[in-house]
Amino acid sequence: MQLKVFVNGEATVTSAATLAELVAQFGFAETGVATALNGDFVPRGARQSTPLAGDDKVEIVSPRQGG
């Protein structure tokens, strides 16, 4: 089944059923990114058990320079 979700603000159509599958489909290393779903943090260990729904807003972040 195809779902339309928003990944880092961009509309994406995906066959991923869970957040873990979505992270893998994007080619991210599992431990190299952190995730949030609809504004709430989803720990790494919970991605597999976090299903995606249409129009979900997913944030996938990584370390960056900061002040």
Next chain:
Amino acid sequence: MNTALPNPTMPPSLSLYGVSVSSRLLLGTALYPSPKVMAESVKAAGASIVTVSVRRESARANSGMGFFELVRSLNVRVMPNTAGCRTPREAIATAHMARELFGTDWVKLEVIGNDDTLQPDLFGLLEAARALIGDGFKVFPYTTEDLIAAERLRDAGCEVLMPWAAPIGTGRGLANPYALRSLRTYFPDTPLIVDAGIGAPSHAAAAMEMGFDAVLLNTAVARAADPVRMASAFAAAIAAGRTAFEAGLMEMRDTAAPSTPVAGTPFFGLDPS
């Protein structure tokens, strides 16, 4: 050798949430001309804590961990920030993502209330601080010099406070020295780190002379013509300011007072009358 004498070059170390910190200069990692210059600046500053952030990763770049590897090679403690967050909810989620990525429960908590001044939203800040402390974070709140906000943050469990000198990126120095001095007097035992708005080493020295425990800055070093040398200049200024504070500054006077002895001045009394 007499080891009982205090060594002015080795001031008592600073403790933040029970962690002994060797350097009173905390440095940001953003805005440098290159990663290499950033790394050399951190070394030149002698910084033992650097600030970092989390940002959206692109599938094409996948570059975040490369940056983290570089920071890790510097052997410093990282303090992730929640820069750019405008609500407690955003800041809380960002702090959690940063804790998982960087493996630290330290967070420089920013909840920004206004895009022009980047002024902290003190109400949102307090709300986010309470939630994060409940979740086990060691919160370093980026706040103003407001005494009551500071008191509420302390009551919420913030063991360190980070008042601004001036808005982020302005380089204006201590915009409100009276208020900063009041804050220092009001919280004699709370580690206070002046964060943001420092533009020159003299600004940092002034903050240290007032008795602030440390200074956090980024733009003033990163945007210098020679960031590495500027990092050294800040390190020297902060060490000088701290040593001066510990040595005890003279009191300011309104009237002049001769430093050379008056008694025994030659020709005394021979002036034309």
